[in-house]
Amino acid sequence: MKIEAHNPEEYIQKVPEDRKEPIKKLRAVIKENLPEGFKEVMIYNMIGYVVPHSLYPDGYHVTPELPLPFINIASQKNHIAVYHSGVYANDELMEWFANEYPKYVKTKLDMGKSCIRFRNPDHIPYELIGELAGKMTPQEWIELYEKNIKG
Numbered sequence: 001m002k003i004e005a006h007n008p009e010e011y012i013q014k015v016p017e018d019r020k021e022p023i024k025k026l027r028a029v030i031k032e033n034l035p036e037g038f039k040e041v042m043i044y045n046m047i048g049y050v051v052p053h054s055l056y057p058d059g060y061h062v063t064p065e066l067p068l069p070f071i072n073i074a075s076q077k078n079h080i081a082v083y084h085s086g087v088y089a090n091d092e093l094m095e096w097f098a099n100e101y102p103k104y105v106k107t108k109l110d111m112g113k114s115c116i117r118f119r120n121p122d123h124i125p126y127e128l129i130g131e132l133a134g135k136m137t138p139q140e141w142i143e144l145y146e147k148n149i150k151g
Contacts, residue, residue, distance in 0.1 A: 001077045008040060008047045015075040022080055022121035023047075026073050029130035037138035038070060046074040046083075051138045061149070070141055071133060079110075079117040082129060086136045088114035089148040097132055104128045 005011035012023050027047060031040065039052045043066065050067035053059055060066045072083040087094045097116075101109045104125035110117040118124045136144070 001075055002045050003075060004045060005042060007042060011042065011047055019075045019080055019121060022118075022124055023073060023075060025126055026080070026082065026124065026129060029126045030071060030073070030133045033130040033134035034071070035134060035137040039067070041067065043067070043069060044072065046072040048072045049133075051142060055138055056142050068142065068145060070136075070138075076117075079119045080121060080124065081118070082116045083114050084116065084132060085114050085149075086141060086144065087116075087132070089144045090136075093132075093135060096135075097128075100128055100131075101125065 003011055003014045005014055008027060012020055012027070015023055030049060034049055037051070037055055038049045041048050041050055043050060048069055049071040050069050052067050056068050058064060058068075060068050069083075070085050072081075074081045074083070087097055098109060098111075104127065105123050107120070107123050110119065116129075
């Protein structure tokens, strides 16, 4: 599901009605917990949290004119997705998240490399997503990115 929007508020207005509140809550919990230095933007037709060029001038290696992505939230065709680049690049963080998830949600974790899928908005563990968002500073993400992904 591609939603074209110029800002997060416009994006939220365009998502299906049953997803507006969950997307708002995800956005709020991420913003509340994200370490200082990340910036909220619209990127890849999603709400994104990035390391801005002012902190990391190299930008994203695939498309250097874009800032370095970290977390994205999206309303997809069959689910709400949280994309977290840190869990993709850090096995310890992935293991922590996978171990914590069942403490918050009774359903099985539905996750790809960096994509955490929520087919039922009632099963989104907002507190856990907030904790995950706060686990890595922009500098830590840059170091991990350069070591594990860009390199």
